[in-house]
Amino acid sequence: MRKYGLAVAGICVLLLAGTACGDTKANGSGGQSTPGASTSQSSTPGASSTPGTSTTPSNSPAASIAVVPAKGATSVQPDKPVTVTSTGGKLTAITLKDDNGDKVTGNFNADKTQWTSADLLMPGATYTLSGSAEGTDGATVPVSSSFKTLKANRTLKSAIAPLNNDTVGVGYPVQIYWTNPVKDRAAVEKRLSVKTSVPVDGTWHWVNSTQVNYRPKNYWPVGTKVTVKVDLQGVNAGNNTWGVSNRTVDFTIGKSVVSHVDVKKHVMTVTINGKLARTIPITAGKDGFTTRSGVKLIMEKFTTKRMDAATVGIKPGDPNYYNIPDVKWAQRVTSSGEFIHGAPWSAGSQGSANVSHGCVGMSLNDAQWYFGQTLVGDPVTVTGTSRTMEPGNGWTDWNTTWAAYKSGSALS
Template sequence: MLLAGTACSDTKAGDPAPSAGNTQGSTNPSGGPSTPGSSSTPSGDPAAANVQIVPAKGATAVKPDQAVTVTSTGGELSDITLKDDDGNKIDGSLNADKSVWTAEPGLKPGAKYTLSGTAKGTDGGTVPISSTFKTLSPAGGKLKASVAPLDGETVGVAMPVQIYWNNPVKDKAAVEKRLKVTTSVPVDGTWSWQNSKQVNYRPKTYWPAGTKVTVDIKTQGVNAGGNIWGNANRKISFTIGKSVVTTVNVKKHTMTVAINGKLARTIPITAGKDGFTTRSGVKVIMEKFKTKRMDAATIGIKPGDPNYYNISNVQWAQRVTSSGEFIHGAPWSGGAQGSENVSHGCVGMSLKDAQWYFGQTLRGDPVVVTGTTRHMEKGNGWTDWNETWAQYKAGSALA
């Protein structure tokens, strides 16, 4: 005789056991009803494949971090499959004697799951396993990630990994534990929370050129706090390009470009004039445009002001701050390049030099600016490299 048990209680160790015929439910933290966990119906035949399933068959409002297990007390399990209502499979593994199957952690919130498989008793008989349950719909929302760089992108040696969450994370440690960076060569790096909706990762020093990087965001089912639960996993891979490190000396009106550690070119430049001082600090190239309109109205200078400008086709423009500093071609300032600072904060150079430089760089390349008393503000662009390693590492929730 083969019997497949179904769930009827959620008794924990140390809790009073429910009396026969008196199954009790409970209320879960999200406010919805919770269906009890698991039980089995014992068989009188010791050779039968008795089965216990957690969560219970038909359970609702199951927490996404609930462990999913199938246990056979009288035989072996095989072909155990757990899928959500979109057909996505949750992987799992069997123990050595194939009596317990355990799913990998992390269920999708607000989803229906179907579990199937087979149990085989020592008597050779088999019994099908079939169960369904539903996870809770989180009152606070579902946690999703947007990531930079892009999957498959080749980026510069200063590129930080940036994860932007659609909802605030209260339990940063729980989420950070589910983030993993692997590299093709050894790299010492750390996560650092910028705020409750953004966490970044950078190495201790610039990425080694040619490094292959994989970021595994396994946050499906994680409890982020505030009744917010991780909704999906993501994995991206990117490559570090050649090393291009730029140094701008505002006082000397020069820009040097080192490629793979060797000086490639020294370029005469102009930078920000009085009242529009170029910021010193480590900047990172964020965007690249062969041509870009630059309108002073975007930085609060209105038409009619002597400092107003609106240039429709600024060539070879590369953004280095969110507030509007670029490195670009500036043929109108040719007489000042190498001798005087006349810009509104951008670094300008000849079109020939700007085109050459544009062809060398990638998004994520560092630009180190010196020679001014105005410094980079945290968050005004990709400012990860303006903190010491100790300061940056202290931003980890696991530090």
């Protein structure tokens, strides 16, 4: 019998329960005949739990190769590794590419008898494997295979704040918004990472199934460089929802601007990098429009902002209605419409009485100075009222104790 330098046999990975590889049944058993698969049979359609038997005689010095998943397999799970294993020889080169030509990274073991993919795969894609192996008889034989991953019912992508290359305030929480609900939060959270240029103790916290945030135990250290990685591709988020993209965002923490508004004393103090920088007379919300107490973060900044009471349900004709087209130096601190801004119309009450509709008002000079000091994400702590911040009314991460915040991690 003529001896071959190498015989290649493939096997399939286990597929999703109840998912068939194709239309054909073999021998009436309900199994699937998969092109390029080993002669070993499995009760799972299109799958084989053990490498196929080499056709090389047992006394041959040639190698035997097993590939998982098998050639021609369909509905391969993206989160399962691809392996190429050589018995009686060694692998010399292995390349795995998707249908866009992008390579999947992988690693050989110490004696190069096995190669294992390191990256998760893209759902709904075709992958092509190529390479070579060398048998103990010295012959080199090409290795080739191809397979398809399963198609996702829903895909998972992310939107991340801060944006790449932003410089933000010391209170800014990382916020990730998902395009579809996440059922398996732990599986997704394992693929999230935050790296910092200085040691920072932080944690993820799931706001709901479509949003997860990250904040440190204390405010970010000044000047910290932060890298957020979201490696979603091939992650099973549950309910046949699969991640399809990887993202990296880098941002920097600016100087520390921490403010405190005392509503009862009608004053705001501003501390910059740990030193008191200015004490500002203010007016806050009057009866019926009480300013909320709690830790707020600056969310948006406008040199000029139209403020129309209709946006908060006050209609024209109501004594409390207002529509001011050019409010200067306005900085949003709640989703519901509280701002810190210049308010020349209340100059006589600043420092002595609360006459606003919930905003913190100050002189134009003080407002302009304050606007020039702050970054989005700078914290403003308000005290002196019985009305408190509602969860989710802005960026409210700092109104939760550290222990409670940590408990919101799926991996806690």
